[in-house]
Amino acid sequence: MTTSPFDPQSELNENVRSRFYIRGDWVLPNSTGTVSIVSPTTEQPFLSVPLANHRDVDAAVLAARKAFDTGPWPRMSAEERSVYLRRMSTAIASRLPLLSRLWTAEVGAPLWFANMFTPTATAMLDYYAELSTSFAFEERRSTRGGHARIVRQPVGVTGLIAPWNAQLPILAYKLGAALAAGCTVVVKAPPETPLDALVVAECAHEAGLPPGVLNVITADADCGAYLVAKSEVDKISFTGSTATGKIIAKSCAERTARVTLELGGKSAAIVLEDAGLESTLAALAPFTMPFSGQICFAQTRILVPRSREREFVEAYSAAIAALKVGDPWEATTQIGPLANRRQFERVLRYIDVGLSDGAQITTGGTAGDHRDVGFFIEPTVFSGVTPAMTIAREEIFGPVVAVMAYDDVNQAIAIANDTDFGLSGSVFTNDVERGYDVARRIRAGNVSVNGLEMSPNVPFGGFKQSGIGREGGPEGLSAFLEDQAIYMPSELQSAKQV
Template sequence: MSHKNPPIAEWRMLIDGELVPSSSGAVFENINPATDEVIGVTADGTREDFLRAIESSRRAFDTTSWSTDRAFRAKCIRQLQTALQRHAEEIRPLLSAEVGTPIWLTRDTLFDVPVARLSHYADLAENYQFDDELEDVDFRGVVSKRRIRYEPMGVVAGIIPWNGPWGSGLSKVGPALASGSVIILKPSPDAPWMGTIVGKLIAEETDIPAGVVNVVTAKDNYAGEVLTSDPRVDMVAFTGSAPNGSRVAEVGAKTLKRMLLELGGKSAWVVLESADVTEQAALAAKTICANAGQGCVARSRLLLPRARYEEGIAAAKAAMDAITVGDPQNPNNFMGPLNSKHHRERVLGYIERAKGDGNRLVRGGKIPEGLEVGCFIEPTLFADVKPDDTIAQEEIFGPVLAVIPYDSEEEALEIANNSIYGLSAQVAAATNEEAYEFAKKIRTGTVSINNGTWMAMDVPFGGFKQSGIGRQYGRQGFEEYLEIKVLGMPSGEKSGTLAWGEVEASDKVGKAA
């Protein structure tokens, strides 16, 4: 059976080292959100397919040398990186076509950067200290040597969202493989080709053994729940919304799996009165439109001092007016479509709710003229938003910026922390020191100060509160994929302290007397 997909866009799944169709033979369509056109199909996996993948992964981890051969793991990760770089110019337009990602972002955080990071994981496979010594300890007359071993977690289920599939997917594949674990990838049905392309390249251009990576695709988002419930899966690494993360944790709790959950955000961009309000408001407005606002760290709340409030709103509006919206494969367009019709209706619903709440619509809020085909929406700016309003509290995941005034820095801090989320934030002030003192008080996992960046491979990325559990990247992120084993053994020395046997003998003598 064949399908007319673009050459690199594999429609089959990778199970036990082979590219295979669904056991039912079914496929589902992949829709371009910029054109509403079918760009190809993907295998619609069944429960039986997921179970086959779990069995294959379990066998690969339990019965092969993958978990212990560090040099081989590093070699395989580098092979995958090389294959992805070799096919980058084929993959780039497919990423734009299935997600709606602007082509310029594929040369940045949405493809090139996550592929480049694979070399970091290859280095970890070779150089991480998986074995460490503790100081000797004297316990009841026996001096013991102690060692800590960091061992691979086992079978990992990597569940990937649609908005940044390559970043999210490779941030799970890389550390899982480097640790000696094996992984089952379950891509989103709204962006399935990240997983299937990885499966194709693994099968055809790497030495990664059968079962070390399995890829199962399915039209039903909940088909993958077998991964979170099956006791043979040791860990779930999930990126997605907080409600879906809660569901993953609930199902996985029955078998007490390790959970790594990178969830949503409602991040604040706080402009202190000493900052350049015009510059910061314009930058905030432009940033929310990157990838059409479909990013977990999007700073969707702009906090402005009331004394310079209208000045900031005018700057934000002017910046949004200049945003070019259209075909995401045209490098002259800054913003493409939302990912699906369903998601666009969801975002439009939030806009209508904001109007009903009395928020002032400054610009946008509808489908752009001339872009009725596809899933486009205008960059949208709301002013006079109250801290507890819906668009200030719920993750919209669209190009919608809510501007909130404040009268004092104390009030600004209270507003910034008034959220169930705590993923990221941005603070601007006249000096780094002033912004830093404010940033220390924000309850989020990351904070950018005066347009500085925190994102790099050494950063443990994650959030407070309902923005997730655990960390990605950095040493801490890699160690999420490791179990800790402590071993103690006698050194052959005695300290002279009364030992267990001597205590028992002494007690007996005392009782006999």
């Protein structure tokens, strides 16, 4: 049995292990409920933490409401708030090794993956700290009677709900923009990965954030629904499943609350006829099943010319089969376990469905990494997949990729767009301008040519059932603002009043 090198008792502050962060202080929960964090590598619990009840949610929302209505945060200048963001970023940067280890301990992200993506948190805070100093929070427009001042006000109290799979980076997207806008925040951390947000709260406290600006609780779906429905919360920003997103959208619509949703994906990579095999595989393979496929933007459908189908399937399957599956704490491991038993059983069911529908497995397809414990599934590639098959239509959220053949580029685009989702996509070609033309026709919020990239200054979000609104870039900041128009008289009219 693998023993995790992570020791929560020595590496985490007692406050992080046993309390919530509310009103700028570490407070004991009102609830007696707890949740055990289970290692996906050993299947053994390694820490028990408090789980909020409705009274804890009420306390966090009340603190955020008071901080917004009467506190200094919304009334500070953007430059003043940016100082706090930079301080938070510095505090998080000092804890990046810890936060990487948390990602591996809680959900089995391989160390190389965690180390690569935890710095996203500091990059997002730094970006919004810088953007807020130049963003047009106020502008003037001429009118017939004088001019109007367009003031972009913070939306108010915001509930931030990030998923278990990438808690820290996704929370940073939301938190950086919300704080830069002048909002106050309640973070609902998921029971599967509660520790990341609490460490961020520790960083906010170190940075001197005013009391009530950031509040963090760990809560289940019931308390999450309670938070979403509270009239004192002006906006919800949610990342997670499409099914849950629809429930949240309905709840927000009933009280006309603002909402941003970043939901599921079934992204397609289109390999054009002229694409070089070696360069395409080098760029594509890491993004088809990163973190065992438990990333919303994973390129889980690969569309290849029928004339090159056999060549591509053989080469891609060999590349995937060569990935090392094993202990995520080992530096050479490329594919770790699924995050939990629920995900493990879900992915195995989809593999069975793919076989039942007539697709063929070219590599993988079974559980385990030659050990008797852990939620491991071999990276799996299906060929002979048609657009109507379940594995081509539903988000599996595991290390499973479907290769599909097309006859011409118009058919490839039609297949790529034949989905309820529209989050991500990619195009591979030797002619990048042709790749751009194809990318323009893909109905997805983020499409890359010859690779896959995400940047803090670029909006991220989806078309169709992949969500509403955008995170990242100026667009992400605007999502936490309300536009107010104040009409002002002309100078001549003002003079007449004197």
